[in-house]
Amino acid sequence: LIKAYILSTGNELLLGTTIDSNSVxxxxxxxxxxxxxxxxxxxGDTRENLESAFRLAISSAEVVICTGGLGPTFDDLxxxxxxxxxxxxxxxxxxxxxxxxxxFISRNRPMPDNNLSQAMxxxxxxxxxxxxxxxxxxxxxxxxxxxxxxxxxxPCEMRNMYVEEVEPRLKEDFNLQQxxxxxxxxxxxxxxxxxxxxxxxxxxxxxxxxxxxLLAHDGEVHIRITAEDDQExxxxxxxxxxxxxxxxxxxKIYGYDNDNLVSVVVQLLKERGQCLASAESCxxxxxxxxxxxxxxxxxxxxxxxxxxxxQAKMKLLGxxxxxxxxxxxxxxxxxxxxxxxxxxxxxxxxGLSITGIAGPDGGTKTKPxxxxxxxxxxxxxxxxxxxxxxxxxxxxxxxxxxxxxxxxRRQLLAGGISS
Amino acid sequence: LIKAYILSTGNELLLGTTIDSNSVxxxxxxxxxxxxxxxxxxxGDTRENLESAFRLAISSAEVVICTGGLGPTFDDLxxxxxxxxxxxxxxxxxxxxxxxxxxFISRNRPMPDNNLSQAMxxxxxxxxxxxxxxxxxxxxxxxxxxxxxxxxxxPCEMRNMYVEEVEPRLKEDFNLQQxxxxxxxxxxxxxxxxxxxxxxxxxxxxxxxxxxxLLAHDGEVHIRITAEDDQExxxxxxxxxxxxxxxxxxxKIYGYDNDNLVSVVVQLLKERGQCLASAESCxxxxxxxxxxxxxxxxxxxxxxxxxxxxQAKMKLLGxxxxxxxxxxxxxxxxxxxxxxxxxxxxxxxxGLSITGIAGPDGGTKTKPxxxxxxxxxxxxxxxxxxxxxxxxxxxxxxxxxxxxxxxxRRQLLAGGISS
Numbered sequence: 081l082i083k084a085y086i087l088s089t090g091n092e093l094l095l096g097t098t099i100d101s102n103s104v105x106x107x108x109x110x111x112x113x114x115x116x117x118x119x120x121x122x123x124g125d126t127r128e129n130l131e132s133a134f135r136l137a138i139s140s141a142e143v144v145i146c147t148g149g150l151g152p153t154f155d156d157l158x159x160x161x162x163x164x165x166x167x168x169x170x171x172x173x174x175x176x177x178x179x180x181x182x183x184f185i186s187r188n189r190p191m192p193d194n195n196l197s198q199a200m201x202x203x204x205x206x207x208x209x210x211x212x213x214x215x216x217x218x219x220x221x222x223x224x225x226x227x228x229x230x231x232x233x234x235p236c237e238m239r240n241m242y243v244e245e246v247e248p249r250l251k252e253d254f255n256l257q258q259x260x261x262x263x264x265x266x267x268x269x270x271x272x273x274x275x276x277x278x279x280x281x282x283x284x285x286x287x288x289x290x291x292x293x294l295l296a297h298d299g300e301v302h303i304r305i306t307a308e309d310d311q312e313x314x315x316x317x318x319x320x321x322x323x324x325x326x327x328x329x330x331x332k333i334y335g336y337d338n339d340n341l342v343s344v345v346v347q348l349l350k351e352r353g354q355c356l357a358s359a360e361s362c363x364x365x366x367x368x369x370x371x372x373x374x375x376x377x378x379x380x381x382x383x384x385x386x387x388x389x390x391q392a393k394m395k396l397l398g399x400x401x402x403x404x405x406x407x408x409x410x411x412x413x414x415x416x417x418x419x420x421x422x423x424x425x426x427x428x429x430x431g432l433s434i435t436g437i438a439g440p441d442g443g444t445k446t447k448p449x450x451x452x453x454x455x456x457x458x459x460x461x462x463x464x465x466x467x468x469x470x471x472x473x474x475x476x477x478x479x480x481x482x483x484x485x486x487x488x489r490r491q492l493l494a495g496g497i498s499s
Numbered sequence: 500l501i502k503a504y505i506l507s508t509g510n511e512l513l514l515g516t517t518i519d520s521n522s523v524x525x526x527x528x529x530x531x532x533x534x535x536x537x538x539x540x541x542x543g544d545t546r547e548n549l550e551s552a553f554r555l556a557i558s559s560a561e562v563v564i565c566t567g568g569l570g571p572t573f574d575d576l577x578x579x580x581x582x583x584x585x586x587x588x589x590x591x592x593x594x595x596x597x598x599x600x601x602x603f604i605s606r607n608r609p610m611p612d613n614n615l616s617q618a619m620x621x622x623x624x625x626x627x628x629x630x631x632x633x634x635x636x637x638x639x640x641x642x643x644x645x646x647x648x649x650x651x652x653x654p655c656e657m658r659n660m661y662v663e664e665v666e667p668r669l670k671e672d673f674n675l676q677q678x679x680x681x682x683x684x685x686x687x688x689x690x691x692x693x694x695x696x697x698x699x700x701x702x703x704x705x706x707x708x709x710x711x712x713l714l715a716h717d718g719e720v721h722i723r724i725t726a727e728d729d730q731e732x733x734x735x736x737x738x739x740x741x742x743x744x745x746x747x748x749x750x751k752i753y754g755y756d757n758d759n760l761v762s763v764v765v766q767l768l769k770e771r772g773q774c775l776a777s778a779e780s781c782x783x784x785x786x787x788x789x790x791x792x793x794x795x796x797x798x799x800x801x802x803x804x805x806x807x808x809x810q811a812k813m814k815l816l817g818x819x820x821x822x823x824x825x826x827x828x829x830x831x832x833x834x835x836x837x838x839x840x841x842x843x844x845x846x847x848x849x850g851l852s853i854t855g856i857a858g859p860d861g862g863t864k865t866k867p868x869x870x871x872x873x874x875x876x877x878x879x880x881x882x883x884x885x886x887x888x889x890x891x892x893x894x895x896x897x898x899x900x901x902x903x904x905x906x907x908r909r910q911l912l913a914g915g916i917s918s
Contacts, residue, residue: 094536096527099518108515117513118548122539129537129559136555140548263514274633277572278611284573293510293544294572296653304511357811364791365784368805372783375859375892383811385804386787392776392802395844396815425814440794468606471631473794475655 082115082254085137087146089158090233091124102147102231102238109242113256115143125155134165134228142226143250148233150215152194158230159200159218166222168202176207176216183214208245212237219249227253262307264318266325267335269300269486276301276329283324292321299479334489341485342370342377348492349380349429356488357382357426359397359418361409361435362452364388367481382426387418397421408447410435412464415453419464423457431457432484438473450476454484456491463487501534501673504556506565508577509652510543521566521650521657528661532675534562544574553584553647561645562669567652569634571614577649578619578637585641587621595626595635602633627664632656638668646672683737685722685744686754688905695720695748702743710740718898753908760904761789761796767911768799768848775907776801776845778816778837780828780854781871783807786900801845806837816840827866829854831883834872838883842876850876851903857892869895873903875910882906 086103093100100122107117118141123129130149137144149158163170176199184191198215201207208217210232218230229246231238250256268276273296277284280303284292295302303325307317326333335344349356358367368384371377385396390409393399398421399414407413415435423431436452443449450469455462467483469476505522512519519541526536537560542548549568556563568577582589595618603610617634620626627636629651637649648665650657669675687695692715696703699722703711714721722744726736745752754763768775777786787803790796804815809828812818817840818833826832834854842850855871862868869888874881886902888895 094526094539096523096525096530096536099523104515104518106515107513111515117515118543118545119552120513120539120541124537126537132555132559133538136551140551272608274571274611274614275608277613293574295509295511296570360784363788364796365779365787365803365805366791368784368807369782369788372785372805372807373893377783378807381807383805383807383815384784385815386784386791386802388787388791388797388800388802392845396802396804426811472655472659474792475631 082143082256083118083141084110084115084143084145085141086110086117086120087133087137087144088120088122089125089130089146089148090122091155093122094124102233102235105235105239106145106147106242109247110143110145113247113250113254114262115250115254115256125149125157127157127161130157130161131165134162138165138222138226138228142224142254143229144226145229145231145246147231147238150198150217150230150232152192152196152198152214154194156197162218162220162228162230163202166202166220166228168204168220170200170202172196173199173201173207176201179209180214206249208241210237211240211244217241217245219246221253225253262318264305264322265337266303266305266322266329266333267300267339268303268329268332269334269341269482270332271301272296273301276303276332279328280325283321283328287321291317298475299482331490331493334486341482341489342374345485345489345492346371346374346377346380348489352492354429355380355382356430356432357422357428358384358484359393359422359431359433360384360386361388361393361418361433362438363434363477363481366477367432367434367484370481382428385422385425393418396425398424410437410447410451410453412453412466415455416457416462416464419455419457420462429458430488431455432488433457434480434484436467436476436480438476438480440473452476452480452483454480454487456484456487458491463491501562501675502537502560503529503534503562503564504560505529505536505539506552506556506563507539507541508544508549508565508567509541510574512541513543520654521652524654524658525564525566525661528666529562529564532666532669534669534673534675544568544576546576546580549576549580550584553580557584557641557645557647561643561673562648563645564648564650564665566650566657569617569636569649569651571611571617571633573613575616581637581639581647581649582621585621585639585647587623587639589619589621591615592618592620592626595620598628599633625668627660629656630659630663636660636664638665640672644672681726681737683724683741684756685724685741685748685752686758687720687722687748687751688718688753688760688901689751690720691715692720695722698747699744702740702747706740710736717894718901750909750912753905760901760908761793764904764908764911765790765793765796765799767908771911773848774799774801775849775851776841776847777803777903778812778841778850778852779803779805780807780812780837780852781857782853782896782900785896786851786853786903789900801847804841804844812837816844829856829866829870829872831872831885834874835876835881835883838874838876839881848877849907850874851907852876853899853903855886855895855899857895857899859892871895871899871902873899873906875903875906877910882910 088100092098103120121133123133149156206219215232220228293304365386387393399417403413418433419431433455439449452467455464469479507519511517522539540552542552568575625638634651639647712723784805806812818836822832837852838850852874858868871886874883888898
């Protein structure tokens with residue numbers, strides 16, 4: 081397995097205002113070749129920090145790719161630093177000088193002297209032409225089959241040079257082939273990360289740990305399974321693990337790869353020719369927004385009432401004033417009447433409802449922030465669930481929304497509800 | 500000058516699919532304290548790579564902040580690695596064990612044994628409580644006034660812990676003060692970037708260009724004005740430029756700095772003691788979601804009908820079948836009846852409506868994707884506007900939503916509508 085380290089240089093990348101999209105691009109492209117990116121470093125344009133970053137990268141990986149710092153100005157140091165560390169001597173390359181002169185003549189501008197630094201290269205390096213700028217790149221083989229690759233910082237120059245000049249060389253030098261996708265993602269809603277970890281303990285012990293990773297986000301746990309070897313047998317490696325995970329997690333798994341809870345529920349409803357309407361209080365339209373993010377959702381979505389006031393609950397959903405008076409807007413009883421109410425007014429197969437306290441204000445001792453009731457009404461039946469979420473307003477709203485979608489998903493799959 | 504190194508851990512950050520937003524956030528926050536971030540490293544969850552990354556960071560900077568790897572699972576190693584490098588012994592902390600147990604009891608779930616690893620800390624560390632998850636953070640003073648800080652990976656947990664637990668300690672330990680902001684942002688909705696650029700041509704020529712930057716995003720243009728020197732006299736530099744921009748752009752400016760269109764409209768309504776209800780078709784709840792993102796919006800927001808089907812338009816909003824038959828769901832007439840309908844059923848001061856074709860399907864030659872009608876109903880009056888947006892489903896929905904908010908904002912300011 082070939083390992084790579086990515087370096088990004090530039091003071092602007094350390095200010096918290098610029099995203100380093102180059103390293104994201106390179107990670108993806110290297111992974112396609114089956115090269116494992118083991119680390120990324122971003123440093124500013126000082127010699128000392130550049131040197132320590134290159135030292136770490138070169139000692140850890142076979143492929144070191146650095147973007148930025150190839151320009152003509154005083155703070156463009158990467159080539160100098162690499163040649164210093166590797167004890168290579170730079171010489172002026174006349175062909176590059178001629179190219180630079182031609183570039184400036186074609187733009188009717190005089191060439192500043194400091195551009196000559198861009199024509200200095202060690203003789204053992206392959207110089208990589210830059211079709212979109214003045215800074216050539218460098219592909220430098222060093223001891224023990226390692227390669228140090230320097231690319232310009234501007235993304236369009238970098239990407240073009242990577243695809244045209246670097247990728248073919250890496251393929252040849254390391255005898256690599258472009259991978260088909262060698263990752264599967266299994267998506268779970270409900271149990272927490274540590275619970276999933278425990279359920280999968282037997283599997284994670286058996287397989288190489290670096291092949292399975294858990295990622296928790298917004299109430300979901302994603303299990304990412306990667307085949308590290310060449311792609312020839314990647315499905316042979318992946319599928320048994322996927323099957324083993326399926327056996328353990330059963331219906332806690334809601335989908336795979338590009339699925340999300342909405343796309344899964346929409347698909348299930350389409351298959352059944354059924355439709356849905358919703359009534360939302362604390363989520364304020366988020367459920368409806370997520371459903372309608374999907375093109376074509378009108379086929380299964382009647383619409384929604386965002387009953388942010390008690391008045392709206394009574395007027396549009398038929399929640400009774402007594403229920404609101406006796407149990408409050410955040411209660412099992414109100415959630416039930418909201419779900420039944422929207423189902424009735426819409427004539428949809430399913431009515432979903434959400435009512436709760438998203439915070440930061442409005443919580444009490446008996447009804448704290450994070451207390452949410454969700455309900456699903458179908459023909460002759462209505463299921464109500466109580467949720468107690470931690471987190472802030474945003475995460476409470478997201479988790480509540482996903483919970484009601486998952487409630488419907490499970491019922492559709494269980495076939496326990498018909499309409 | 501205090502130097503910092505930021506570490507991010509997690510295999511998923513090296514795949515080219517996930518952006519490391521944590522390090523961007525931390526860079527910005529550290530800069531606010533005057534701490535200089537000299538480098539960032541991202542590594543996967545292997546002991547060897549974590550160790551070399553920590554070694555580099557600790558040898559280069561006084562403040563080392565690492566996010567991720569504090570969970571209870573097998574690939575959560577950061578605490579162990581740091582304690583190994585620093586030769587600190589971890590012990591079980593009974594208070595944290597009790598907190599963890601209480602956390603799981605409150606969720607009615609058994610605590611998996613592997614969560615106990617989250618209660619192991621060296622005695623010289625300060626344990627940082629996590630209000631939104633199970634993984635506590637750690638603030639570890641080491642030799643030569645250095646601090647190693649470990650934070651959880653999920654952004655909401657990390658941010659909260661940084662603001663509440665880390666920032667105050669850094670200020671105290673390094674005797675730092677928060678910088679005052681030396682940036683003003685002027686926010687414009689309506690005209691495009693080049694139009695704003697042209698309107699401001701006189702100003703941008705006068706002042707140093709690096710002090711003014713235009714940023715276009717989702718139909719808005721933000722004018723960022725920065726004072727480059729120390730903050731002592733930053734307002735003296737900034738305010739004359741802000742005033743000159745105001746004179747040029749007038750009511751095209753909707754707000755400043757942290758304002759957004761929703762916050763501005765909510766504030767105007769609160770000042771007037773008025774309230775709002777909405778009826779959305781193609782935006783599917785987005786308007787309602789954005790309004791209710793704001794805590795306290797219930798004061799001015801009655802609720803919304805997401806009338807995604809014609810049935811919903813007729814049944815809940817009283818749009819007449821003849822209007823839908825003769826003009827279609829996407830028409831001036833339907834937008835008008837939706838706005839008047841929701842105002843009537845809600846009794847709110849203002850009724851807003853949106854109906855259009857967000858695409859990618861559903862467009863025709865006479866009614867293409869991007870054709871949207873918005874309306875504002877008030878006492879005895881209803882304004883309807885036609886929009887023709889380019890872009891994809893997402894941007895059409897966002898621009899339509901902002902347009903109807905801006906329509907209400909202008910009317911509220913002009914005083915042309917009363918109810």
